[in-house]
Amino acid sequence: MKNCHWEPSEQQDQIASLDELRQKCLVAQSEMLGHAVLTHSDVRSVIEDHETFSNAAGSHLSVPNGMDPPEHGIFREVIEPYFKADRLPNFESTCRQIAQNIVSKMTPNTALDVVSKIAKPFALHIQCAFLGWPESLTSALGEWLEANQQAIVNNDRATLKQKADEFEALIHEQLDVRRQSGSAKDDNTCRLMHETVTVNGETRHLHEAEIVSILRNWTAGEVGTIAAAISSIFYFFAENPLVVEQIRNGNLSTDGAIDEILRIDPPLISNRRRAVKDTEISGCPVKKGEKVTVLWASANRDESVFGKANTFNPEQNKAKNLLYGRGIHVCPGAPLARMELRIFTEELLKHFERSR
Numbered sequence: 001m002k003n004c005h006w007e008p009s010e011q012q013d014q015i016a017s018l019d020e021l022r023q024k025c026l027v028a029q030s031e032m033l034g035h036a037v038l039t040h041s042d043v044r045s046v047i048e049d050h051e052t053f054s055n056a057a058g059s060h061l062s063v064p065n066g067m068d069p070p071e072h073g074i075f076r077e078v079i080e081p082y083f084k085a086d087r088l089p090n091f092e093s094t095c096r097q098i099a100q101n102i103v104s105k106m107t108p109n110t111a112l113d114v115v116s117k118i119a120k121p122f123a124l125h126i127q128c129a130f131l132g133w134p135e136s137l138t139s140a141l142g143e144w145l146e147a148n149q150q151a152i153v154n155n156d157r158a159t160l161k162q163k164a165d166e167f168e169a170l171i172h173e174q175l176d177v178r179r180q181s182g183s184a185k186d187d188n189t190c191r192l193m194h195e196t197v198t199v200n201g202e203t204r205h206l207h208e209a210e211i212v213s214i215l216r217n218w219t220a221g222e223v224g225t226i227a228a229a230i231s232s233i234f235y236f237f238a239e240n241p242l243v244v245e246q247i248r249n250g251n252l253s254t255d256g257a258i259d260e261i262l263r264i265d266p267p268l269i270s271n272r273r274r275a276v277k278d279t280e281i282s283g284c285p286v287k288k289g290e291k292v293t294v295l296w297a298s299a300n301r302d303e304s305v306f307g308k309a310n311t312f313n314p315e316q317n318k319a320k321n322l323l324y325g326r327g328i329h330v331c332p333g334a335p336l337a338r339m340e341l342r343i344f345t346e347e348l349l350k351h352f353e354r355s356r
Contacts, residue, residue: 003027003284006036014269018298019309026282032155033270034291035281040306040320042281043299046273046292048327053273053292055329060164063213065221069328071199076332078195078206079214082188083336091130095340098125099347106351119230123223126340131218132187133174140170145223167220171212189215222333228267229258229341234348236261243312248349253314258341260314263306263321266297271325296322 006021006028008014021028021038028036037043046053054068064075081087102122106112124138144167151159178190192214195206206214237244246252273292280286300322301309324331331337 003029005029007032015265015297015301018295019301022298022302027284030293033293035284035286036270036293036295037281038295038298038302039282040299040302040304040322043294043296043322044326046281046294047322047325047329050328052275052277052279054276055273057272057274057291061209061213062217063210065217065329072328074197074199075210078197080332082191083333085335088335088339091336092339092343094129095126095343096347098122098129099344101125103344103347103351114234115227115231118234119227120223122230122344123227126226127219127223130336131174131189131215133189137170141219141223144170145220148220149224167216168212171215172208174215175208175211218333222337225267226337226340229262229337230344232265232267233258233261233341233345236265237348237352240312244349244352247345248353254342254345255338256314256318258338258345259321259323260312260317262323263300263317264310264312266300266323269297270295296325 004021004025007030008017018038026037026039026042028038030036037046050068055072056066056068058066060066064072064079067075099122102118102125105117112118120142121138124142125135128135128138128141144163148160148163148167150156151163174189175193178193192206192211196203197206198204243252243257247254247257270293273294275286275288275290275292277288278286281292286292300306303309305320306317307313324334324337
């Protein structure tokens with residue numbers, strides 16, 4: 001029961017595969033994932049122990065996601081204010097307008113590809129708006145994300161390198177536009193260019209590579225998860241009209257409902273860590289330097305914690321929901337993501353009501 005071998009496949013229903021795997025073992029061994037951690041308790045143990053399991057698990061600079069203390073805290077202080085509650089109201093009207101524009105394209109009793117026509121366009125437009133990038137970039141960014149994701153699935157390192165270079169060039173272009181315009185632009189990308197950090201007693205502006213890394217996390221990372229979340233919400237509502245009525249009647253919190261939907265049908269499958277010393281996970285030996293993968297999509301459906309994984313119970317499950325992580329690396333963008341998903345859901349339900 002303690003460990004077994006598993007290699008994920010693009011053809012698999014990943015959620016069903018993880019549910020089945022979790023019944024067989026606590027930690028699965030995978031050439032791609034290393035030690036794949038499946039249970040809620042083990043995932044929490046890993047993510048809350050940053051001294052044993054390092055976030056610096058990749059070969060590329062990742063600010064601040066792929067950093068450990070003290071660097072992680074230094075750079076996280078820079079980005080956290082962008083997601084604070086006092087800044088979000090300024091973005092709310094823009095977010096709502098984008099949601100209304102996307103949802104208005106839906107027509108009753110007409111077949112629709114939710115992912116390509118609703119979820120991805122919303123995620124792309126909302127993120128470009130958040131960064132202050134022009135709408136004209138949404139198509140190019142969408143194509144880049146699809147190609148990059150396919151390269152990840154295929155483990156195509158040459159294409160991944162090419163896509164990384166293309167994305168870096170795109171960001172440099174946006175930074176150059178802002179440098180040339182001087183103070184004419186006032187957006188989150190421009191603000192990021194003026195941020196400073198104090199490292200080893202020296203205060204300096206963010207290096208260009210650090211800005212590129214942050215913006216990559218805010219696009220490549222966020223667009224995919226927001227699009228997946230929108231798809232999950234949409235399909236859940238289609239299958240559960242009573243939940244829709246509870247939200248509409250005010251008997252159920254929209255935020256609580258969304259968090260629970262995304263526990264059941266997670267937008268993010270996993271994250272990586274690397275062991276910095278010899279240790280073990282549920283009796284499975286882990287050597288220093290080995291890869292460890294925390295499988296959120298398994299931990300958040302662990303029957304020993306949530307009962308039947310597909311049972312919708314937001315009030316009972318909210319305290320143990322790992323949707324936005326735990327520990328020092330808990331997702332800093334959670335307030336923004338919750339606002340975007342709540343506004344989209346509100347506009348979607350209004351559209352459903354008008355179409356009835």
